[in-house]
Amino acid sequence: MTSEPAPSLRIAYSPCPNDTFVFDALAHGRVPGAPALDVTFADIDVTNGMAERGESDVLKVSYAVLPYVLDAYVLLPCGGALGRGCGPLVLTREAGLDLTGRTVAVPGERSTAYLLFRLWAADVVPDGVGEIVVMPFHEIMPAVRDGKVDAGLVIHEARFTYRNYGLHKLADMGEHWEGTTGLPIPLGAIIARRSLGEGTLKRLADAIRASVRAAWDDPEASRPYVMEHAQEMDPAVADQHIGLYVNEFTAELGEMGYAAVRGLLTRAAAEGLLPPLGPEALDFP
Structure with a gap:
């Protein structure tokens, strides 16, 4: 008697080069032991709405949407977009x-x-x-x-x-x-449904880190996936895009990354632009 394969995780992220670069190895089954993904491509405004409606297991969203979704989702400590010199x-x-x-x-x-x-x-x-x-x-x-x-x-x-x-x-x-x-700019976050459970969440985070490292180790392996979804973008522009938005904070938010996220959301709440977060809202299991 054979066991049933684990169901795929539904994930939604943008067709932009930084996301396809980060998730290429994971989406194509090149991360050993990682959960399978069922990918939906959508612009960030769409994925923000999907998160508020609880429509996917894993999503790339704006950090600005976190206060509205953290009851159902947890912020993953990797896979997102923070950086310097990359603001709107x-x-x-x-x-x-x-x-x-x-x-x-x-x-x-x-x-x-x-x-x-x-x-x-x-x-x-x-x-x-x-x-x-x-x-x-x-x-x-x-x-x-x-x-x-x-x-x-x-x-x-x-x-x-x-x-x-x-x-x-x-x-x-x-x-x-x-x-x-003095902090880096928090742009896009990766969130996952809390109900997946601690074990699956940690396994997913490890898989995303491994996918990022695989993309760094062999950038050419991701190029077909990146360019397929890059909306006729010049390859040199796609490379600039990846270089700007995929960095050490993508592999691990770390102390500085979390400080930037808390700083943005705290300042916005103080200005009345967002609801305040609880002290443990950003904690990862």
Whole structure:
């Protein structure tokens, strides 16, 4: 009598190069002893909503959504995106534009990018910006270029391509965050359902670490998966993207990573932008 194979874990992450790079070995069964994955690709605004509705076992989400989902999910200590020099940018057609009362496109109201933007705007635009318009992140730069909005908050590879749209960098949310806190920028988190149990959660975290190391050890092995989902991105841009967002914090949040996450969520709660977290909310089993 043979035992039934363990069911696959449903996981949702973005098609962006950092996520496909991190999860390539794990998604393709090249991490011995790891749980099998049933992968759904979705932009971060979609995965944030999936997490709030409890629609997957494992998800890549914005750190800004954690206070709304940590009753059902636990933050994994690896696999996410933190770093330095990798913050969201505010772009405009006109250099030096005053954003007071202006329309700004953002990639999601529960995104970490928008949270960092609100913390920045509280310091820099004291009279407040105007209407906030939520758009998929790949539509934001064309909307700014075409004058549909006055400014756009962009993430991911837009850091490397915005000049192609004739746009100007008005501000770097990461520079503001790092300059005021000295901490790395928390962007995307990996969360898993608490009901999976301590053993499965630890096994999953170990598997993600192993997948990250496998990608670092043999970057070419992940290239087909990365480019298949990179939305016609130039390979050099994909490499820049990976280099910026996959770093030591991806392999292990560590003391500095956890300090950055707590710092962001605590500061946002103090500003009334997020619900406060309990003292043990970020603890991993």
